[in-house]
Amino acid sequence: MVEAAARRPPASSPSGPLAIRVRRFGEITKEVLRNPTTTIGLVIIASLLLMALMAPIITEANTPDAYQMPRDWGAINEPPGTPGHLLGTTSTGGDVLYGVVWGARTSLRLSVIVVGITMVVGTIMGSIAGFIGGKVDEIIMRLVDVLLAIPELIFALAIAAVLGPSFGNIIFALTVVFWVKYARIIRGQIIHVKHNEYVDSARVIGDSKLNIYRKDVLPNSVTPVVVQATLDMGNIVLVAATLSFIGLAEAGLAEWGVLVSEGQAGISAGRWWASTIPGAMVFLWALAFNLFGDGLRDVLDPRTEGR
Amino acid sequence: MQIREYIIRRVMILPLILVGTSLIVFTLGRVGGNPIAIYLEHEMTPDEVAQIEERYGLNDSLPEQYFAWAGGVLRGDLGYSGVLAAPVMDVLPKRLAATLELSVASAIVAVSLGIALGTFAGARRNRLPDHLTRVFAISGAATPIFWFAIVLLIIFWVNLGWFPVGRSEPEIFESISHPTGVYTLDALLAGSFTAFRDAIWHLILPAVTLGYGATAIITRMMRSSLAEELNEDYVDAARAKGLPERLVLRRHARRNALIPTVTVIGLGFGFLLQGSVVVEIIFIWPGMGRWMADAVLRGDQATIMAYVLFTSILFLVVNLVVDVVYAYLDRRVVLGS
Numbered sequence: 164m165v166e167a168a169a170r171r172p173p174a175s176s177p178s179g180p181l182a183i184r185v186r187r188f189g190e191i192t193k194e195v196l197r198n199p200t201t202t203i204g205l206v207i208i209a210s211l212l213l214m215a216l217m218a219p220i221i222t223e224a225n226t227p228d229a230y231q232m233p234r235d236w237g238a239i240n241e242p243p244g245t246p247g248h249l250l251g252t253t254s255t256g257g258d259v260l261y262g263v264v265w266g267a268r269t270s271l272r273l274s275v276i277v278v279g280i281t282m283v284v285g286t287i288m289g290s291i292a293g294f295i296g297g298k299v300d301e302i303i304m305r306l307v308d309v310l311l312a313i314p315e316l317i318f319a320l321a322i323a324a325v326l327g328p329s330f331g332n333i334i335f336a337l338t339v340v341f342w343v344k345y346a347r348i349i350r351g352q353i354i355h356v357k358h359n360e361y362v363d364s365a366r367v368i369g370d371s372k373l374n375i376y377r378k379d380v381l382p383n384s385v386t387p388v389v390v391q392a393t394l395d396m397g398n399i400v401l402v403a404a405t406l407s408f409i410g411l412a413e414a415g416l417a418e419w420g421v422l423v424s425e426g427q428a429g430i431s432a433g434r435w436w437a438s439t440i441p442g443a444m445v446f447l448w449a450l451a452f453n454l455f456g457d458g459l460r461d462v463l464d465p466r467t468e469g470r
Numbered sequence: 471m472q473i474r475e476y477i478i479r480r481v482m483i484l485p486l487i488l489v490g491t492s493l494i495v496f497t498l499g500r501v502g503g504n505p506i507a508i509y510l511e512h513e514m515t516p517d518e519v520a521q522i523e524e525r526y527g528l529n530d531s532l533p534e535q536y537f538a539w540a541g542g543v544l545r546g547d548l549g550y551s552g553v554l555a556a557p558v559m560d561v562l563p564k565r566l567a568a569t570l571e572l573s574v575a576s577a578i579v580a581v582s583l584g585i586a587l588g589t590f591a592g593a594r595r596n597r598l599p600d601h602l603t604r605v606f607a608i609s610g611a612a613t614p615i616f617w618f619a620i621v622l623l624i625i626f627w628v629n630l631g632w633f634p635v636g637r638s639e640p641e642i643f644e645s646i647s648h649p650t651g652v653y654t655l656d657a658l659l660a661g662s663f664t665a666f667r668d669a670i671w672h673l674i675l676p677a678v679t680l681g682y683g684a685t686a687i688i689t690r691m692m693r694s695s696l697a698e699e700l701n702e703d704y705v706d707a708a709r710a711k712g713l714p715e716r717l718v719l720r721r722h723a724r725r726n727a728l729i730p731t732v733t734v735i736g737l738g739f740g741f742l743l744q745g746s747v748v749v750e751i752i753f754i755w756p757g758m759g760r761w762m763a764d765a766v767l768r769g770d771q772a773t774i775m776a777y778v779l780f781t782s783i784l785f786l787v788v789n790l791v792v793d794v795v796y797a798y799l800d801r802r803v804v805l806g807s
Binding site: 200305306308309310312313314315316317318320321322323324325326327328397401404405408409410411420423424427430431433435438439442443445446449450452453454457 | 483486487490491494495498499501601604605608609611612613614615616617620621623624627628740743744747748751752762763765766767769771774777778781782785786
């Protein structure tokens with residue numbers, strides 16, 4: 164992703180474009196890592212991803228569906244440290260550690276799907292609006308305005324609610340809500356870039372519209388999209404966990420919000436672990452991507468400074 | 471002149487966006503399941519069901535249904551709430567009062583704390599307090615409010631027993647009349663110190679929980695805009711004439727740094743609106759958010775539609791006001807671009 168941002172306006176250099184890209188990538192990496200909070204974010208992300216990928220190795224996958232919590236009815240409400248249940252169990256005998264580990268996998272799947280789809284849809288819509296302009300632009304941007312008029316979480320909540328409780332519907336609802344920002348970013352960038360001299364010169368030498376878009380406009384619009392996508396990787400898990408906490412996912416799903424909701428009833432009896440541990444995972448996930456995204460923005464876009 | 475044009479343009483667009491929003495809300499009410507399912511009982515005969523369908527106009531074409539619904543909304547008819555078994559408009563004022571009370575308390579927490587923390591950090595750039603504040607500000611946007619609420623409950627309710635849950639002690643609540651629906655205000659009007667204390671006691675924990683996210687946003691904005699102001703020439707001039715640093719900060723830099731901070735109030739308000747759903751579930755607060763959550767779980771479409779429509783309008787108006795205020799405060803803003 165950083166590689167795309169490295170594509171600057173065509174510059175002639177003796178070392179060739181590939182060498183420039185490699186060097187630029189190195190520079191960016193170095194600069195990103197110089198900020199301690201960004202590095203912390205990156206380390207947390209790496210650990211969470213590792214946990215998600217190694218889920219079947221860390222815990223024994225539940226059959227037939229590994230994303231469903233296994234139930235150990237012989238060990239209900241066990242506190243953390245119980246042999247075989249390192250982080251304790253829920254009131255229905257679900258192993259909290261299993262939920263934490265497979266919850267990471269659920270979150271990874273969810274965020275990659277939603278960010279992937281919304282980024283593509285948003286980029287297409289924003290490109291159409293920015294590049295074609297006129298009536299088409301007007302219609303798309305009014306739609307964007309309307310969608311932005313409804314607070315994110317409430318809109319997603321309402322969509323997921325009318326479709327009925329299921330994690331698939333949560334994913335769908337988030338997709339409907341989250342593409343809008345990308346369209347806005349891309350359109351703004353295109354309009355901004357379109358008037359640059361190197362685009363004019365490309366037009367003068369007879370490049371086709373599509374070619375100008377592909378080679379000059381798009382690469383220059385990528386930076387803010389990458390930053391937004393990084394932040395969204397965190398935010399989407401946060402919003403999805405909120406929706407499933409409210410009760411819009413299937414019960415028994417190995418997902419952090421579902422676990423918090425299940426564990427909530429036990430807190431007055433002193434059983435703090437079943438809700439706070441999975442909740443802390445949501446926090447860690449969102450925090451890590453926010454720290455990293457924030458640092459990335461500082462480096463990639465020198466105009467905004469947040470340090 | 472420009473500002474007037476800008477306001478007029480923004481206000482003119484408003485109806486268009488409202489129509490768009492209403493179309494989305496109407497679509498929401500028609501895509502999922504049976505819109506009248508919550509009104510139906512098991513013992514009803516097919517004839518009775520057909521009668522209800524007829525009464526709610528479900529046999530008309532979609533455009534007819536939309537206009538019937540939109541016309542009703544304009545006349546103040548938002549349908550019948552299945553979960554509360556009453557017309558939406560009858561229960562809305564009370565629920566809104568409860569949510570407003572909570573939101574205003576949270577806003578007080580967020581604005582005062584956010585400005586104080588932001589000033590503190592912005593004046594100490596790149597030193598430890600600044601780094602800590604930055605982490606706090608980012609973690610504010612990353613904190614799942616349901617988790618934060620539960621952690622606070624475990625500490626302050628379960629273990630320390632300092633604060634209660636719910637909105638009131640029922641006996642104390644019943645002992646006074648409630649003309650406004652805002653408990654603290656009603657207690658003051660009734661001149662009852664016991665009731666007022668009860669109201670504040672129940673308000674503190676949910677208000678802090680709900681205000682947390684907005685506090686972080688305001689802190690972050692205040693910090694960066696203050697740091698920026700401190701680089702300006704007029705600050706150097708104020709220092710050069712011998713003004714103590716404390717006064718430079720308070721009289722000059724902070725005042726100007728507050729202007730860009732106004733822009734995040736709209737964002738903060740969105741945080742409060744969205745957070746209220748979760749906070750009201752966990753703290754058993756009888757407001758709009760809890761009502762919506764119940765409606766969501768039981769498929770009460772009239773309530774869902776009313777809630778989305780209502781909060782969107784609120785959100786739009788607040789954002790419009792914020793933009794206009796900002797335009798007034800900072801004449802350098804290029805309007806309408």
